Amino acid sequence: FADIPLEVVGTEEHLALTQKASERSLVLLKNNGVLPLQPGVKVAVIGPNADNQDVLLGNYNGLPVNPVTVLKGIKNYTGNAAVPYAPGSALIDDIYGHWQILDESVLFHRDESGELSPGVKVEYYAVAREAVTDFSSLRVPAKQTGSAxxxxxxxxxxxxxxxxxVSGKWLDDFAMVASGQLVPEESGSYRFDGPGEVILNGEVVTGAVELKANESYDFKVSHRVVSNPVSNTAGGLRADWQLRWVNESQALQEQALEKAANADVVVMAVGISPRIEGEEMPVKLEGFNYGDRTSIALPAEQQALIKAVEKLGKPVVLVNFSGSAMALNWEQQNVDAIIQAFYPGEATGTALARILWGEVNPSGRLPVTFYKNLDGFAPLDDYAMANRTYRYFEGDVLYPFGYGLGYSAMQYSNLQAPESLTSGEDLTLQVELSNLGEQAASQVTQVYVSMPDAPVDTPKLSLKGFTRTEIGAGEAQTVSLTLSADELVYINEQGQKVPYTGALDVYMGDGQPGFGKPEKVAHTRIELQ
Incomplete structure (x- = not known):
């Protein structure tokens, strides 16, 4: 990275690439015909992740140049700045997705005449590097030295x-102190979120605080930015700093139902976020254990919100954000469409809107299995692969590995392969792909194999290759893919790779065999000698 100038960050070329990556990663899991949306349809955007920038990125990321949330993307695409929106619930407990950055609507400073003016005064100080020793805290007060x-x-x-x-250098240490007046627009119990120490009327804020509408509070926040790369990730002490707050007294579900009741279609952005799932995180919540997940169900408050919105009788398009599998069992049975978003990058909102309205045909495929529940699963500190992943799992699943829908029906036929192959040779496959729909598509063809004659236990199926094909509406193409000899091996009891001999079952198509319509996957059997 040292050879890449900062001037190229966020260029049009790079922003177009992140949008393309987002469009190709979104996975359509269910669609009863509500998608794509028709022009002019009145959409309400509901859910704790609808305007949550946290879910655009994962745990390890750079700074987004132009982050586009679900709400912002739909507003931009429709040209309607007044799209009805409500968060509807917290993500879980007191973790919210609708934090708002404190801005000039509630922050004021006294100008030279002594009058209150919008905005807050921020002073910057030099700091002593040894002033901060505890990088584990999310609230590290500034330890400034000298004058601003x-x-x-x-x-x-x-x-x-x-x-x-302070120094004009990149990633250098400095302290900042913001001070002024905080004037809330509505009364309620407010919670602040962000590194630094918040002080109101001389009192350090450590939890939720009751504030009154239109009352002026002396406000101060101090924060230390540290250039140490370890502290930049361990304590959130990065210069992409922000201070956010949320009014916990709002009737979130009631507001959401009111917004949704007047819409033609409800787009719900739900799920979890990188703030509560990740590696060694200070999170102890129901379903989470320091960043590890102990449940694959949606948080209870979100389940209640989805069911309440569904009762309105409006078509519901559910967009789930998570970096891991979710058990969307009730949702699969009751909502009209489901999209698995994962954490798809800063262009999330733009990519999602283009898919919702059919400008882009969805082409993402699941890189993990979505299970119905955790019954029968061993703890993850048991490294045995028995009954784990698509390769060994014996039970019924909600959505299989490699699964994903599009707006165009696809058909695979006439799989071409040699009847026999000498072990150690590459295997070339060809199949006819037909787009039976009325929309061009970017189709991902997958190849799975099984080795029933292996002398040791082998996976039920193994993905050995995949390729993407751009195919027009009503068009047919021949798709070719070559498996190297290194792919046609098994692992013996000594952990060594051994060339496979015997019958080889080959499946080439839209995903794993046994899921969906037969024309989605073509099959042949080859004898390896």
Whole structure:
């Protein structure tokens, strides 16, 4: 990365690439005909992840240049800045997806005449490197030295520039202190989120605090930005800093139902986020154990929200954000369409809107199995592969590995392969792919094999290759794929790779055999000698 100039970050070419990556990663899991949406349809956007930037990115990422949430993407695509929106619930417990950055609508400072003006005054200080020793805290107060080196008025408490305002250097240490008046627009119990120490009327805020509408509170927040790369990830002490808050007193579900009741279609953005699933995280919640998941169900408050919205009788398009599998059993039975988003990048909202309205034909495929529940699963500290993953699991699944739908029906036929092959040779396959739909598609063809004659236990199926084909509406193409000899081996009891001999079952098509319509997957048997 040292040879890449900062000027190329966020270029049009790169932003187009991140949008393409997002479009190709979204997986359509269910569609009863509600998608694609028709022009002019009145959409309400509901859910804790609808306007949540956290779910655009995973745990390891750079700074987004132009983050587009679900809500923002739908607003931009439809040209309607007044798309009805409500979060509907927390993500889970007191973890929210609709945090709002404190900005000039509620932050004020006194100008030279003593009058309150929008924005908050921020002063920047030099810091002593040894001043911070505990990088595990998410709230590290600034330990500034001397007088302020620089100051400015910020319209919102968000910092995305990695260049220190003190030294002018990239990723250098500095402290910032913001001060002024905080004037809430509505009364309620407010919770702040972000690194630094928040002080209201001289009192350090450590949890939720009751605030009154239109009342002025002395406000101060101090924060230390540290250039140490370990601290940049361990404690959130990065210069992409922001201070957010949320009013916990709002009737979230009631507001959501009111918005949804007047819509033709409801797009619900639900799931979890990288703030609660990840590696060694300070999170202890129902279904989560320090970032590890102990349940694959949606949080209870979100399940209640989905069921309440579904009762309105409106078509529901559910968009689930998670970095791991979710048991969407009730949702599969009751909502009209489901899209698995994972954490698809800063262009998420743009990509999703283009898929919802049919400008892009969905082509993503699941890289993991979505199970119905965790019954019979051994703990993950048991490394045995028995009954794990699509290769060994014996039970019924909700959505199989490699699964994904599109807007065009596909057919695979006339699989061409040699009747026999000498062990150690490459295997070339060809199959006829037909787009039976009225829309061009980007189709992912997958090849699975099984080795029934192996002298040791082998996987039921193994994915050995895949390729993407751009195919027009009503068009047929021949898809070719070659498996190298290294793919046609099994592992013996000594852990060694051994060339396979015997009958080889080959499946080439839209996914695993046994799921969906027979014309989705072509099959042949080859004798390896």
């Amino acid at each position: 080196i620089a100051s400015e008025i910020l319209n919102k408490l968000q910092m995305r520039n990695l260049r220190s305002p």
